Amino acid sequence: MALNPSIMQAVEKLDYRVTVGDVAAQAGLEVNVAEKELLALASEAGGHLQVAQTGDILYQFPKHFRAVLRNKYWRLRLKEWWERVWRVLFYLIRISFGIILLLSIFIIFATIFIILTSVNRDNNNRGGRSGGGSIIFFPRFLWGPDLFWFFDPNYGRYQQRRQHRRSSSSENKMNFLESVFSFLFGDGNPNANLEERRWQAIATTIRNNKGAVVAEQIAPYLDELGEGYSQEFEDYMLPVLSRFNGRPEVSPDGQIVYHFPELQVSAQQQNQQSVAAYLRESPWRFSEASSGQLSLAAGLGGVNIVGGLFLGYLLRDGASQLGGLVAFTASIYWLLIGYGIAFLAVPLGRYFWIKWRNQKIEARNERRQKRAIALNQADSELQKKLTFANQFAAQNTISGEDIAYTTETDLIEQESQRSAQIDAEWRRRLEEGN
Structure with missing residues (x-):
C-alpha cells in the first residue's frame, strides 16, 4: 500500500518512538488519519506497539525502517529513481526556453543576413563596376545592446565583471538559461506548504x-x-x-x-x-533572477520581435524563393513571431496577476x-x-516504566519482567520502611 511520506518524516523527527498525538501535531494531520497511517507503517516497516498502563498506545520503529521498506517494495525504489530522473528532466525543460529563444534569434538574423547579402549581390551585378559595391547596414536597435557580446568568446569575463559589481549579499547563482524560465514562469508558489x-x-x-x-x-x-x-x-x-x-x-x-x-x-x-x-503568507515574487538577467531576457525577447517584423518585411518581396534556410524560415515565420510575442506577453500578464494576488495575501x-x-x-x-x-490543561508523558505490554517481546517474558519489577519495588519500600 502507499505510505504517507509525512508520517515517515514525522517519525524520524520524533526519534522513532511516538504517539498518535505526536505525529498528528508534527505533521499537521487529522488524528484519525495519523492513527491509520501509523498502523500501516508499523505493519509494513516492522514497528512495534507499546501499551501504557493508562491504556495509551505508543509506536516504536526501527531506525532503519526506510531501508526495510525499500528492500520490501520495488515501488518505493522506483519512486526514488524517478525523483532523481525528474530533477534532471525538469532542469532540461527549464533551460529549453532560453535555448529556443536564442535559436529563434539566430534563425531570424541569419535569414536576414542571407537575404540582404543576396540583394546586395544582385545590385552589384546590375550596377557593374560603377556600383562600387554596397554596405550591408543593420541598425543597432535590431540586435539589441548586448547581442554581439553574448556570442563573443570573452562573454564569460564580461559576465564576471558584471557579477563583481553586485553586492555579495545579493549574489545570484541562477545561470542565464534558468533565468529565462524564471522570467517567463517565475519560481513556484512560495506558499505551497x-x-x-x-x-x-x-x-x-x-x-x-x-x-x-x-x-x-x-x-x-x-x-x-x-x-x-x-x-x-x-x-x-x-x-x-x-x-x-x-x-x-x-x-x-x-x-x-x-x-x-x-x-x-x-x-x-x-x-x-x-x-x-x-x-x-509569503508574497509572490516575479522572479528570483537578478535585475540584469531579467533585463537581458526582456531585451532578447524584444530583439526577437523586432527582428521578426523586419524579416517579415523582407519576405513580402518574394525573398522566400531563395530556398535553403530562407525557405525554411518562411515556413515557420509565424511560429517565430508567435513565440516572440508570447515571450513578452506571458511575463507581462503574470506581473499584473502577481500584484493582484499579493494584495489579497496582504489583506x-x-x-x-x-x-x-x-x-x-x-x-x-x-x-x-x-x-x-x-482547568483542562494536562500533559502525560509515557516513559518506558509506564509500558504494560509491547509487541517487541513475548507475553510470558513481559509478565516475568513485570513480576520482577513489582518484587523489586516491594523490597525497596520494605527497606525504606525498616
Whole structure:
C-alpha cells in the first residue's frame, strides 16, 4: 500500500518512538488519519506497539525502517529513481526556453543576413563596376545592446565583471538559461506548504497550552472566521475539533473552551515550542533572477520581435524563393513571431496577476495579525476563558516504566519482567520502611 511520506518524516523527527498525538501535531494531520497511517507503517516497516498502563498506545520503529521498506517494495525504489530522473528532466525543460529563444534569434538574423547579402549581390551585378559595391547596414536597435557580446568568446569575463559589481549579499547563482524560465514562469508558489504550516502551528499552539485552548488562540492561524452567528458561536473551530479529536467544554458562565485529549499524550517530555504569533503568507515574487538577467531576457525577447517584423518585411518581396534556410524560415515565420510575442506577453500578464494576488495575501495577513494583537491585549472576558481552559490543561508523558505490554517481546517474558519489577519495588519500600 502507499505510505504517507509525512508520517515517515514525522517519525524520524520524533526519534522513532511516538504517539498518535505526536505525529498528528508534527505533521499537521487529522488524528484519525495519523492513527491509520501509523498502523500501516508499523505493519509494513516492522514497528512495534507499546501499551501504557493508562491504556495509551505508543509506536516504536526501527531506525532503519526506510531501508526495510525499500528492500520490501520495488515501488518505493522506483519512486526514488524517478525523483532523481525528474530533477534532471525538469532542469532540461527549464533551460529549453532560453535555448529556443536564442535559436529563434539566430534563425531570424541569419535569414536576414542571407537575404540582404543576396540583394546586395544582385545590385552589384546590375550596377557593374560603377556600383562600387554596397554596405550591408543593420541598425543597432535590431540586435539589441548586448547581442554581439553574448556570442563573443570573452562573454564569460564580461559576465564576471558584471557579477563583481553586485553586492555579495545579493549574489545570484541562477545561470542565464534558468533565468529565462524564471522570467517567463517565475519560481513556484512560495506558499505551497501553507496548509501544512497552518495545521502544524495550530497543533503546536494546542500542545504549548497543554491540550486546552480558547478560540481566540487559534483564530490567528485561520483565514475566514465567518460572519454573524457563525463567528459568534465559533463555527470556525469545527474543522480544528474534527482534525484533532477535540471537544468543547462550557463554563458556568456559558463560555466555550476546547479540550484535545489526544494531544496531551506524548512519548517524550514536551517543552514549549516556538510558534509564530500568526500565520503569515509569503508574497509572490516575479522572479528570483537578478535585475540584469531579467533585463537581458526582456531585451532578447524584444530583439526577437523586432527582428521578426523586419524579416517579415523582407519576405513580402518574394525573398522566400531563395530556398535553403530562407525557405525554411518562411515556413515557420509565424511560429517565430508567435513565440516572440508570447515571450513578452506571458511575463507581462503574470506581473499584473502577481500584484493582484499579493494584495489579497496582504489583506489576509493583516486580518490574522489583528487577531494576534487582540489576543495579546486580552480583556477581562477573554482572561476568564483562558483561566477556565487551564482547568483542562494536562500533559502525560509515557516513559518506558509506564509500558504494560509491547509487541517487541513475548507475553510470558513481559509478565516475568513485570513480576520482577513489582518484587523489586516491594523490597525497596520494605527497606525504606525498616
